[in-house]
Amino acid sequence: xxxxxxxxxxxxxxxxxxxxxxxxxxxxxxxxxxxxxxxxxxxxxxxxxxxxxxxxxxxxxxxxxxxxxxxxxxxxxxxxxxxxxxxxxxxxxxxxxxxxxxxxxxxxxxxxxxxxxxxxxxxxxxxxxxxxxxxxxxxxxxxxxxxxxxxxxxxxxxxxxxxxxxxxxxxxxxxxxxxxxxxxxxxxxxxxxxxxxxxxxxxxxxxxxxxxxxxxxxxxxxxxxxxxxxxxxxxxxxxxxxxxxxxxxxxxxxxxxxxxxxxxxxxxxxxxxxxxxxxxxxxxxxxxxxxxxxxxxxxxxxxxxxxxxxxxxxxxxxxxxxxxx
Amino acid sequence: xxxxxxxxxxxxxxxxxxxxxxxxxxxxxxxxxxxxxxxxxxxxxxxxxxxxxxxxxxxxxxxxxxxxxxxxxxxxxxxxxxxxxxxxxxxxxxxxxxxxxxxxxxxxxxxxxxxxxxxxxxxxxxxxxxxxxxxxxxxxxxxxxxxxxxxxxxxxxxxxxxxxxxxxxxxxxxxxxxxxxxxxxxxxxxxxxxxxxxxxxxxxxxxxxxxxxxxxxxxxxxxxxxxxxxxxxxxxxxxxxxxxxxxxxxxxxxxxxxxxxxxxxxxxxxxxxxxxxxxxxxxxxxxxxxxxxxxxxxxxxxxxxxxxxxxxxxxxxxxxxxxxxxxxxxxxxxxxxxxxxxxxxxxxxxxxxxxxxxxxxxxxxxxxxxxxxxxxxxxxxxxxxxxxxxxxxxxxxxxxxxxxxxxxxxxxxxxxxxxxxxxxxxxxxxxxxxxxxxxxxxxxxxxxxxxxxxxxxxxxxxxxxxxxxxxxxxxxxxxxxxxxxxxxxxxxxxxxxxxxxxxxxxxxxxxxxxxxxxxx
Numbered sequence: 001x002x003x004x005x006x007x008x009x010x011x012x013x014x015x016x017x018x019x020x021x022x023x024x025x026x027x028x029x030x031x032x033x034x035x036x037x038x039x040x041x042x043x044x045x046x047x048x049x050x051x052x053x054x055x056x057x058x059x060x061x062x063x064x065x066x067x068x069x070x071x072x073x074x075x076x077x078x079x080x081x082x083x084x085x086x087x088x089x090x091x092x093x094x095x096x097x098x099x100x101x102x103x104x105x106x107x108x109x110x111x112x113x114x115x116x117x118x119x120x121x122x123x124x125x126x127x128x129x130x131x132x133x134x135x136x137x138x139x140x141x142x143x144x145x146x147x148x149x150x151x152x153x154x155x156x157x158x159x160x161x162x163x164x165x166x167x168x169x170x171x172x173x174x175x176x177x178x179x180x181x182x183x184x185x186x187x188x189x190x191x192x193x194x195x196x197x198x199x200x201x202x203x204x205x206x207x208x209x210x211x212x213x214x215x216x217x218x219x220x221x222x223x224x225x226x227x228x229x230x231x232x233x234x235x236x237x238x239x240x241x242x243x244x245x246x247x248x249x250x251x252x253x254x255x256x257x258x259x260x261x262x263x264x265x266x267x268x269x270x271x272x273x274x275x276x277x278x279x280x281x282x283x284x285x286x287x288x289x290x291x292x293x294x295x296x297x298x299x300x301x302x303x304x305x306x307x308x309x310x311x312x313x314x315x316x317x318x319x320x321x322x323x324x325x
Numbered sequence: 326x327x328x329x330x331x332x333x334x335x336x337x338x339x340x341x342x343x344x345x346x347x348x349x350x351x352x353x354x355x356x357x358x359x360x361x362x363x364x365x366x367x368x369x370x371x372x373x374x375x376x377x378x379x380x381x382x383x384x385x386x387x388x389x390x391x392x393x394x395x396x397x398x399x400x401x402x403x404x405x406x407x408x409x410x411x412x413x414x415x416x417x418x419x420x421x422x423x424x425x426x427x428x429x430x431x432x433x434x435x436x437x438x439x440x441x442x443x444x445x446x447x448x449x450x451x452x453x454x455x456x457x458x459x460x461x462x463x464x465x466x467x468x469x470x471x472x473x474x475x476x477x478x479x480x481x482x483x484x485x486x487x488x489x490x491x492x493x494x495x496x497x498x499x500x501x502x503x504x505x506x507x508x509x510x511x512x513x514x515x516x517x518x519x520x521x522x523x524x525x526x527x528x529x530x531x532x533x534x535x536x537x538x539x540x541x542x543x544x545x546x547x548x549x550x551x552x553x554x555x556x557x558x559x560x561x562x563x564x565x566x567x568x569x570x571x572x573x574x575x576x577x578x579x580x581x582x583x584x585x586x587x588x589x590x591x592x593x594x595x596x597x598x599x600x601x602x603x604x605x606x607x608x609x610x611x612x613x614x615x616x617x618x619x620x621x622x623x624x625x626x627x628x629x630x631x632x633x634x635x636x637x638x639x640x641x642x643x644x645x646x647x648x649x650x651x652x653x654x655x656x657x658x659x660x661x662x663x664x665x666x667x668x669x670x671x672x673x674x675x676x677x678x679x680x681x682x683x684x685x686x687x688x689x690x691x692x693x694x695x696x697x698x699x700x701x702x703x704x705x706x707x708x709x710x711x712x713x714x715x716x717x718x719x720x721x722x723x724x725x726x727x728x729x730x731x732x733x734x735x736x737x738x739x740x741x742x743x744x745x746x747x748x749x750x751x752x753x754x755x756x757x758x759x760x761x762x763x764x765x766x767x768x769x770x771x772x773x774x775x776x777x778x779x780x781x782x783x784x785x786x787x788x789x790x791x792x793x794x795x796x797x798x799x800x801x802x803x804x805x806x807x808x809x810x811x812x813x814x815x816x817x818x819x820x821x822x823x824x825x826x827x828x829x830x831x832x833x834x835x836x837x838x839x840x841x842x843x844x845x
Contacts, residue, residue: 030810034647056711062558069561070365070701076709090561148441153538155555187441188460189543191535191551194809198433199539201814203442217812276812320375323543 021051023254028064028082029057030275037267037274044266051254060192061158061241065091068246072096078249079258081120085240086161086312088117088305098247101256104263107282108240109300117242120262121277124236124297125162126229127207128214134206138233139167142207143181150205154316156191158239163209165308166237168315169301175315179322186323212236212294217276220290228295235299241277344676347669348684354724355691358699362567365702369571370556370564379547380572386462386537386548390469391527395519397470398477401622403511404615405478406485414840416623417482418833420475423626425781425828427802428535429809430633430821435468435540437632444628460542468540469533473526475626476778480525480732483771484518485511487740503611516587518736524584525732528577528689549573553692563698570695577690581683633818633825640819648804648820652827655784655801658719659831662783663776665723670730670775674738675764685731688724696721701793714793718800722783729782730775737771738764773839777832784828801827 032038032055042053056077058067061084068075073096083091091097099115106112108122127142127149129135134147142149152160168175187205190196200208207230218224243262245255261267268279272288279287303311363369405417423431438444439459446456459467488510496506534550549569556566673685700717704710710717741764749763765772785802799807801824808817 029807033807033811034645035808035811035813066558066561066698067701070698071705074706153544153551155551155559156538183543186543188539188541190539191554192810194806195429195432195535195539197812198429198809198814199436199440202433202437202440204436204440214812221812317375320544320547324378324545 021251021254022054023049023051023078023251023258024054024056024076025079025081025258026056026058026064026068026077027080028060030060031055031082032057035274037270040270040274041267044270045258045261048261049254049257053258061087065094068096069094073248075246075248077246078251078255079243079245081243081262083117083242083244084158085238085242085302085305086158086165086308088114088242089309091244092116092305096247097244098249098252100245100259102259102263104281106280107278108280109238110240110302112240114242117244118259118262119240119280120243120267121271121275121280122238122240123277124212124238124300125159125166125209126212126214126232126236126295126297128200128210128227128229129207131226131228135228135230137231139170139178139182142185143178145185147185147207148187148205149182149185149207149209150187150196150199151189151209152193152196153189153191154312154319157193159193159196159209159211160189161312162237162239164315164319165303165312166234166301168311168318169237169303170234176318176322179319180325183323183325189323211239211276212297213272213276213278213291216272216290216294219293220273220288225293231295231297235301236297238300238302240280240302343672344674344681347672348676348681351669351673351724351727352684352687354720355687355696357703358696359567359570361699361702362563362570362695366563366567368564369568370562370566372565372568372572375547376549376552376569378545379549379552382537382541382546383531383548383550384576386465386469386533386541386546387527387530389462389466390473390530391523393466394470394473394477394526395481395523397622398474398481398522399515399519400614400618401474402478402481402485404618405482408612408615408619414837416619417479417840418836419623420478420626421778421781421832421836422475422630422825422829423471424473424475424778425785425832426630426633426825427785427805427821430805430824431472431629432468432536432539433636434629434633435471437636438628439464439467444632460540462541462546464540464542465533465537465546468536469526469530471626471629472536473529474622476729477522477526478622479774480522481515481518483733483737483774484514486770487737488514503608520584520587521732521736524580525686525689525728527580528686528728531573531576531580531690532692550692550694553694557694557698566692566695566698570692573690573692574687577686578683581686585682630825634822636818637822637825638819640815640817641822642819643816644819644823645816647799648801648808648816648823651799651801651804651820652823654715654798655824656827656831658715658722658800659780659783659828661719662723662726663780663835665719666726666730666779667772667776669723669727670734671760671764673727674731674734675760682731682735685735686728689728691725693721693725697793710793715798717793719783722786723779725786726779726782729778733771733775733778734768737768741767770839773835773837776839777835780831780835781828784831785824 030036038055042055045053058064061082064080064082065087068077068080097116100118102118106119108119112119134145136142136145136147151163154160154164167178171178190199193210196208197210199205212229215227215229218227243259245252245259249255263281265283268281269283269285271277271279272291405413436443436459441456449456492510493506496509532550534548534554537546537548538551549572553566553569556562556569673681701710704713745763749759754763801820805817805820805824808820
C-alpha cells in the first residue's frame with residue numbers, strides 16, 4: 001500500500017509539474033552564471049509568470065547561433081537571448097525567428113527598428129588601460145605610439161570582430177594601412193576576451209580591447225579606480241545585444257511575455273552590475289553609482305546589419321594580410 | 326603433440342578479438358560524428374586559400390615541437406634513469422604536472438615567466454639586457470615543449486627502465502665505458518621508443534589552437550584547428566569544417582604509420598628485475614652534466630607552475646559552492662573515464678596489431694569541436710543534448726586520453742610478450758589468466774602512470790561540454806572558463822589552482838601507487 005501511495009504521490013507531483021509551462025531560453029555562457037544576470041532574472045520572471053524559466057547556455061553569441069542552426073526547426077528553444085549586432089543579418093537569414101510585438105523606448109545612441117530582434121543591453125568597444133598608462137586618442141595615434149596592446153582574433157571572438165569592424169568603418173579603404181601600422185603595437189592576438197583581459201591584468205600589455213564599461217567593474221566590484229577606457233576621436237564601435245523569439249516555439253505567448261519583461265525595470269536594473277553593459281532601457285532609478293565616471297564617446301559607429309557581412313569578409317582578409325606580414 | 330599448434334593459434338585469436346572490437350568501436354565513435362556533419366552539410370566543403378598557410382604553419386610548429394620535445398627529453402630521461410637522489414620519486418611525479426594543466430591556465434603561467442612583464446625579462450632588465458619576446462614561432466614551440474617535455478621524458482624513461490639490470494652488469498663485467506653502454510644498450514632502446522614519442526607529440530601539437538594563436542602573436546600562427554573553429558562559428562560552413570578535420574586525421578595517420586615503420590616493438594630482453602646498478606658512470610663530468618639537465622628541466626617546468634600556484638592562492642579561499650560542486654562532478658568524471666580508458670587501452674594493447682594501434686592514436690587528431698558538433702547532431706533528434714552532457718563528456722574524455730594510455734602501455738606489453746610470451750604459451754596462460762598473472766603484475770608501473778595521466782587529463786579537459794552545457798552541472802574547467810569570462814580573474818585563478826591540486830593528486834595517487842615497490 002505504501003508503494004502505491006508513493007506512486008500516486010509521484011504521479012500527482014509530475015502532473016502538477018506538467019501543468020507549469022516551461023520557457024526555454026538559450027543564452028551565452030556568462031549570462032547564466034552565479035555572477036551573471038541569469039539567477040536574478042530567472043527568480044524575478046518566475047515570480048510573475050507562474051512558469052518555469054530555464055536558461056540553457058551555449059558558449060558565446062556566435063556559438064549560440066551555430067547551435068540554433070544545428071538544431072534547426074526541431075529545436076527546443078523558445079527565446080534566444082544574447083545574439084549581437086554582428087550576427088543579426090545571418091540570424092535573420094536562417095528564418096528561425098518570429099516577429100515580436102514589444103513596444104519600448106530604447107535608450108540607445110542609435111535608432112532601433114527591427115521586427116525580430118529586441119535589444120536588451122549594449123556597449124561600446126574601447127581600449128582599456130591603467131590610469132597612469134599611455135593614452136593615445138585615436139587609432140592613428142596608437143599606431144604611432146609605442147603602447148603595447150593585446151587584441152582578440154575576429155574569427156573566434158566577438159570583441160575581436162568588433163575591433164575589425166570598428167577600424168573598417170572608421171578608415172574604410174585605409175583600414176589595411178592602419179592594421180599594418182598597428183602590427184608592431186600588437187603583443188599578441190588571443191582566441192577570446194578572457195585570455196586577452198587576463199594577459200592585460202598580468203601586465204603583459206598596456207592596453208586591451210574591451211568595453212567602455214570595463215572600468216566600472218573594477219570600480220564597483222573591486223573598489224579599484226586604476227583602470228580607464230580611452231576615448232578615440234574616430235568614434236567607438238557599438239555592440240547591441242538582442243533577444244528574439246523562435247518561430248518554432250511551443251510557448252508563443254509566454255515567449256512574448258518574456259520579451260516584454262526584458263524591457264522592464266526589473267530586468268534592466270539587473271544588467272549594469274552583472275553583465276557590465278548599458279541597459280537598453282535605462283530603469284527609473286537610473287544607472288548605478290560609478291557608471292557616471294565612464295567615458296561617453298562623441299560618435300557611435302555601427303555597420304548596418306545588411307552590409308555587415310560583406311564588410312566583414314573584406315575587413316577580415318585585410319586584417320589577415322596586414323598582420324601576417 | 327599434434328594439437329599444440331592449434332591450441333596456440335586459437336589462443337592468439339582469442340587474444341586478438343577484444344582488441345579488434347575495441348578499436349572498431351573507437352573508430353566508429355570518431356567517424357560517426359564526422360559522417361553526421363557531412364550528412365548535414367551535404368558533402369565535403371572546399372578549402373579556402375587561407376587554409377594552406379594554416380596547414381603549413383600547423384605542420385611546421387608540430388614537427389619542430391615534436392623534435393625539440395624529444396631531443397630535450399633524452400638527456401633528462403637519461404639523467405633520471407641513471408641517477409638516484411632523494412626527491413627522485415617526487416621529481417618524476419612532478420614531471421606530469423604541466424601536461425595536465427588546462428591550456429588557458431598554463432598559458433598564463435607560462436607568460437608570467439616568459440612574457441614581456443614576466444620573471445625572465447624582469448631579471449634581464451636588472452642586468453641591463455634587452456627584453457626577449459616570447460611571441461612568434463619560437464614561443465609556440467617553447468610552450469609546446471613545456472607541455473610535452475614531461476610526457477616525453479616519462480615515455481623515454483620507461484624505455485630506459487625496461488633495460489634489465491643484468492645487461493648493465495654485463496657491460497660492466499666486460500669493462501666497457503659509458504660510451505659503449507650507450508652504443509650497445511641505450512641507442513637500440515631509443516631507436517625503438519623515440520619514433521612513437523615524436524609521433525604522439527606531433528599529433529598533440531597538430532590540433533593545438535589556443536597555445537599556437539596566443540603565443541604565435543597573430544594570424545601568422547593560424548592552425549587548422551582555428552580554421553575549423555572559424556568554419557563553424559564564423560561561416561557556418563560545416564562541409565569545410567569536415568574537410569579540415571579529415572586533413573587532421575590524415576596527418577596523424579601518416580605520423581602514426583611513420584612511427585610504426587621506424588619504431589620496432591619488442592622488449593630489450595628479460596631479466597630478474599634486480600635494481601639497476603651502473604658502474605660506468607662514476608666520472609665527475611657525467612655527474613655534473615646529469616645534474617645540470619635535471620636542474621634546467623625542473624626550472625623550466627616549475628617556473629610557470631609556481632606562477633599558477635602563486636596567482637591562485639588568494640582566490641583559493643574565496644571559492645563559491647558552485648566551484649566545489651563542479652570539482653566533485655569533475656572528480657567523478659575523471660575516475661569513470663580512467664576506468665573506461667584503461668579497459669580499452671589494455672584490450673587494444675594486448676591485440677598487438679599495427680592497424681589497431683593506429684586507430685588508438687586517432688583521437689589525437691579529432692577536433693573537439695567537430696567531435697562535439699557531430700555527437701550533438703547524432704543525439705539531438707533522439708534526446709535533449711543537455712541530458713547527455715556528462716555521458717558525452719565522459720566518453721570523449723576517455724577517448725581523448727586513450728592515445729596516451731596506449732603510448733605508455735603498448736611498448737611495455739609488447740616487451741612482456743616478447744620476453745615471456747612463449748613461456749606463457751607453454752604454460753597455456755590465456756585470456757584473463759594471462760592478464761592476471763603475467764601482464765598486470767609486470768605492467769603495474771605503466772598502468773599506474775597511464776591511469777594517473779588519464780585521470781588528470783579528464784579532470785582538466787574542457788572537452789566538448791560547452792556545446793552540451795548542462796545548466797545544473799558544470800565541470801571544473803568550464804567553471805574556470807566561466808569565471809574568467811565574468812571578470813572574476815582572482816576566483817578563476819583560485820579555481821584553476823584547485824583544478825591543478827586535484828588533477829595532480831589523482832595523477833600522483835595512481836602513478837606513485839603503480840610505482841610503489843616496483844621501481845628499483
